[in-house]
Amino acid sequence: MKDELSAEQQQCLLSHLQFTAKHFQAFRGNFEKLVELVRYSVGEAAPDANAIGDFLRLEETQKTLELSYETALWRSADHNKSWRLICLAIKADPEVAKRRLARRPPSTESCSFCWQNETGFTEFVLQPEKDIYGNAIPGVYLHRQCSRPWKLMRDLVARAQTTTKENLL
Ligand SMILES: [Zn+2]
Structure with a gap:
């Protein structure tokens, strides 16, 4: 018999994936480790590892996380085929955003948002960030x-x- 997850279990896993992403900000590791982290987060009520694994591999799950849970989950194209769980949530504070936009990862082979290094696979x-005219902005590369x-x-x-300028007028 195949383990089917109930709607509640799926909902629960999505929330815990979001929570785990927030905790780590950017997780990179093997699939077993990722499943283990999610199981640990859910606790005693966690479905078995195979059922969680199947759920994480679904394209549908990854899409739902990205669109509704501010969380990115994907398997990378690097040598180890590592898995990534990235928190896409941002703070609504423009000052925080400004600082974060100004910070650069230690290597130009890293994503400017999550700082994951992609040496050899960049x-x-x-992809380079583009300005409104479609020109690449130097030094900024993003997943x-x-x-x-x-x-x-x-x-x-x-x-x-813009708001500050309006206030000054
Ligand atoms: Zn990234």
Whole structure:
């Protein structure tokens, strides 16, 4: 008999994935470790590891997390085929966003949002940030999943600057 997760169990796992992503901000590791972290987060009521594993591999699960839970989950194209669980949530404070936008990861082979290093795979998994004219912005490379919160932070800062200017007039 195949283990089917109930709607409640799925909901519970999605929430715990979001919680785990928030805790680690950016997790990178093997699949077993990831499943273990989620099981640990859920606690005694956790479904068995195989059922969780099947659920995490579903494209549908990964899409739901990204669209409704501010969480990115994917299997990378690197040598180890490592899994990533990235918190996409940003603080609504423009000052915090400004600081975060200004910080650069130690290597240009890292994503500017989650700081995960992608040495050797940058051209496959990272894309340069583009300005409104579609030109690449030097020094900023992002995962597809990380480009949305990055843009939200840009918009947040831009809006705050506009508001400040209006107040000064
Ligand atoms: Zn990233």
